[in-house]
Amino acid sequence: MHILKNLRRSLLLLSAMLLAGCNTVLMNPSGDIANQQGRLIVVSTVLMLIIIIPVIALTIFFAWRYRQSNKEATYSPDWDHSTQLELAIWAAPLLIIIALGAITWISTHTLDPYQPLRRLDAQRAIPAEAKPLVVEVVALDWKWLFIYPEQGIATVNELAAPVDRPISFKITASSVMNSFFIPALAGQIYAMPGMETKLHAVINKPGEFEGFSANYSGAGFSGMRFKFHGLSNGDFDQWVQKVKAGKDGELTRELYQKKLEVPSEREPVRHYASVDPALYDAILNLCVDRGKMCMKEMMAIDADGGLGKPGAFNVATKQAWQADSLDSPKRKYVTAMCTTEE
Secondary structure (H helix, E strand, O other): OHHHHHHHHHHHHHHHHHHOOOOOOOOOOOEHHHHHHHHHHHHHHHHHHHHHHHHHHHHHHHHHHOOOOOOOOOOOOOOOOOHHHHHHHHHHHHHHHHHHHHHHHHHHHHOOOOOOOOEOOOOOEOOOOOOOEEEEEEEEOOEEEEEEOOOOEEEEOEEEEEOOOOEEEEEEEOOOOEEEEEOOOEEEEEEOEOOOEEEEEOEOOOEEEEEEEOOOOOOOHHHOEEEEEEEOHHHHHHHHHHHHOOOOOEEOHHHHHHHHOOOOOOOOOEEEOEEOOOHHHHHHOOOOOOOOOOHHHHHHHHHOOOOOHHHHOOHHHHHHHHHOOOOOHHHHHHHHHHHHHO
């Protein structure tokens, strides 16, 4: 018995030493959304343990109680039913499922990533004058591009935001699907080419936090990481000025195609003092190359009836076409295609 006690103490000490260096950021995040998600994990786990722990304990108890050598245990070979036992077996799991279902329903709507924030944290509402910081996120091979339209800057593999200011992320990808994830800030959300996902979050504590892709996307996936800085308002303004003084200059469409869209691994942090204001929209609509028609324009033409002869001259298309200005890109394109058909 003394040996077993020493072994148990040794195992507990070893476990504590192994876990001492772990960063339990999911359970102790710095953003309100991630904090609510962390509590949801704890509540769900506790509810499930209400069933798991008694089952494990009773399994051990029955194995010991009704072992072959215990002659005092009741032997009832013809026993097959107990109303009390049936109620316990079915009622407890049913109540747990109802509780988990209610929590899931409420949290799914409360923590909807597309839903604008309702609070800064549990004690503070969002001030009426608060304006969200908009950040346009592009998952590249294998790096991250962050565009700040309000500040007119862009960065690669570095993200920053003021503490206690709502952040509105618009997220897309250049080629394959990735997953945008900052554990300290909020849950992960996918980035897909030709589509835009959204995430609303807030960071409540200053600090440097890890961000990465949580979805395998090829050879350089393991190096697809970035630093997220939670800063005070003054420090954020200084960071913006630092980016504007960056040596990488202006991020144009041509530079994006030449430097960023091309796959590369473990890219260093880059600061672009200015950025083409239409770049994110062009990436989203797969038309960074100026010679390509944007996806939204294609869909608009399709919605008007398409470019075939019957479709191009149906009533809805003709009215929409006539409403365009004479030199609009859409009208020129439709005219050219219809002339080719003739």
